[in-house]
Structure formats: structure tokens, C-alpha cells
Amino acid sequence: MICPFCHEESFAKKKNLTDGWKITGTIEVCALCGAELKKSDPGAEKKDDSGASRNRLATLLGGDFSVKVELTGTFDRKFCRNCQHFLVHPFKSVCALTDKEADPMGECPQFAVKE
DSSP states (O other): OBOTTTOSBOOEEEEEEEETTEEEEEEEEETTTOOEEEEEOTTTTTOSOHHHHHHHHHHHHTSOOOSOOOOOSOOOOOOGGGBTTEEOOSSOOEETTTOSBOOTTOOOTTOOBOO
């Protein structure tokens, strides 16, 4: 596009308008000069509510998705990442017992709970 302010070939980019930490809206500005091109309504992008989406999904799959599912019970989590012998390093994870590379989601018979 040709910017109407700087008359250079450029493109528009979105910039958030904020009030403290809250985003109040977005504007489109020229990438070169930063001049405001177009304002947009903060609620314009989120017109589709989750209720309508949920109803369309229920219609498509033929089920009732209004009930929230909760997982209960105890799980046996003997993953290497929860083991006291698991050493985390920025480049690779190592088992202190075997001195070999360990998969954080792997399991081994020498598991000991991390304190």
C-alpha cells in the first residue's frame, strides 16, 4: 500500500491501545512512519460466543457437551521427571544412576520419589 501520510510504499501493522495493563482496542498504523490508518472495535474480532460454538459441536457430533467432565482418582506418576535421580541440564536430561540421557516422561524400575 502507499501510505497517505508519508507517501512511501509500506504495509499496515496492528498496534494495541492500552489503558494500564488492559487492552482497550487496536489500531492499524503504517510500518514506516507509525501514522494511524484505521481503528477497530475491541469486540469486533470476538463476535462468536462459546455457547454457539458448543451447540454447533454438539449438533455435529450428536452429543450433549453441557456437562463438564472432571477426572478423579489417584494416578501412579512414576515418570523420570518426578524421580530424585533425574538431573536437568539445559542441553540434555540425565539419570544420575546410569549416567545416560533420560526421557522426562519415561519410566524405570529404579524410580525414587523426589523429596
